[in-house]
Amino acid sequence: LTKDSYPNVARANYAKLTDEHIAKFQEILSSNQLITDKDELLNYNEDWMKKYRGESQLLLKPKTTEEVSEIIKYASEQNLAVVPQGGNTGLVGGSVPVFDEIILSLAGLNKFRSFDSTSGILKVDSGVILENADNFLKEQGYIFPLDLGAKGSCHVGGVVATNAGGLRLLRYGSLHGSVLGLEVVLPNGEIVSSINALRKDNTGYDLKQLFIGSEGTLGVITGVSILCPPRPKSFNVAFLGVESYDKVKETFVKAKAELGEILSAFELMDHNSQVLTKNHLKTSHPLEEEHPFYILIETSGSNNTHDMEKLEAFLENAFESETISDGVIAQDETQIKTLWNWRESIPESSQIGGGVYKYDVSIPLDDLYELTNAARERLIEADLLGEGKPVIDAVGYGHVGDGNLHLNVAVRHYDKAVEKCLEPFVYEWVSGKNGSISAEHGLGFQKKNYIGYSKSEAEIKLIKQLKGLYDPKAILNPYKYV
Ligand code: FAD
Ligand code: 2HG
Ligand code: ZN
Helix, strand or coil: CHHHHCCCCCCCCCCCCCHHHHHHHHHHCCHHHEECCHHHHHHHHECCCCCCECCCCCEECCCCHHHHHHHHHHHHHHCCCEEEECCCCCCCCCCCCCCCCEEEECCCCCCEEEEECCCCEEEEECCCEHHHHHHHHHHHCECCCCCCCCCCCCEHHHHHHHCCCCCCHHHHCCHHHHEEEEEEECCCCCEEECCCCCCCCCCCCCCHHHHCCCCCCCCEEEEEEEECCECCCEEEEEEEEECCHHHHHHHHHHHHHHHHHHEEEEEEEEHHHHHHHHHHHCCCCCCCCCCCEEEEEEEEECCHHHHHHHHHHHHHHHHHCCCCCEEEECCCHHHHHHHHHHHHCHHHHCCCCCEEEEEEEECCHHHCCHHHHHHHHHHHHCCCECCCCCEEEEEEEEEHHHCEEEEEEEECCCCHHHHHHHCCHHHHHHHHCCCECCCCCCCCCCCHHHHHHCCCHHHHHHHHHHHHHHCCCCCECCCCCC
């Protein structure tokens, strides 16, 4: 798998790990913070999709920013390459080594630093698990302004490093807006911090923005300060059946107009994504009848009677105008969770057959879903999809509210013929529609050769210059990004 996963890359001229290096790391950390056991390392060497696997011989698990700083300083002096790793839920092969890079796990940096219940500003170590941060905030009457299916494993630092979007970006916006400050260890070991920044700060360049979405290539994020909104008192979820993509768009326009400020998610699922999910969940689908498309709408606000009235009126209108043809509204929290589960389980369901090729793209809304059909047709033409063929199905779903489609090509096994059929085809297709080849998952290893489909030469030159400025020895997360 390793060799096949990483074609056309040669190991760069980094130092090879020696006993002397390990002895130095042992001086910085205590023994249970170093892992050299091959079996234990496998979980960290391999990514969530089991698509990318490196061969690191050392995992370091610091507990403090100072330990991170000492590790990075020494790695830089010794010309040792390092991959920062959060919860290892990234979907572009960015969080695992390509060759023998040292894995720097941030899981040990898991302390809550402070919470200001007047402003809603939360400060945490970067290794705090997203769900733990949100559970903490729940007790304070606040909510983390980002939610995603991997919340039980991914780190706050990991989502910042990838600039993850998630299920409620429609409501709370991107992390570029809600992150107030960061503490970062630079590739030479120096600690820079804007963690005490307040909401408004126009003194100089906004340096933290560069680290948001830099995927561990410019620095190691060790602390995050983030502005959290009050937790809505009432959540409602409707799950709808729709007959065409045009009607999905119509429903979106109506939802924005009629639900206004309480609309907090608008998620699309095609029929085939629900077939895969049903095979995985093995329970009955929320809607008895089948439809080409399904939509999950979430509202959140401060008054349940008012929100429910609005949602019911919206659904009634949508039924009457035949925009939607089916739908259920969750009646309690358990049903809300069940409905969300039919959406949040798609990533897992699409890979249990053996593997999955994922394309996370932004496309103007008119053409958003069409990519799924184009990819499916191409796979059929190439005789790659169907019974006994490598591809089980190509399904489309995603955050319609944000113009973000997830094309998942579920396969029985990873197969270069499938990859060649889809890449660069998908990227060319997206670029032809003025879309982005990475909406929210990042570039990682998967897309590093394709950035040119979304960024100009002048932009790529600047990106490379910045990388050279921050990390002249290129020790942080090599072979990725650009
Ligand atoms: P990792 O996977 O460990 O790392 C991701 C990248 O960030 C790597 O390049 C790594 O080197 C770098 N990195 C991690 N931590 C640090 C740090 N402290 N400092 C510097 N660099 C660091 N993404 C979305 O945008 N929206 C979704 O809705 C969404 N849903 C998902 C659902 C599932 C089931 C899964 C498996 C993934 C999903 N993702 C989604 C992908 C998403 O990128 C990750 O879940 C999350 O952003 C990564 O966090 P992590 O802690 O696991 O980081
Ligand atoms: C989601 O929206 C995630 O569920 C994952 O971004 C998408 O697996 C994918 O392709
Ligand atoms: Zn997503």
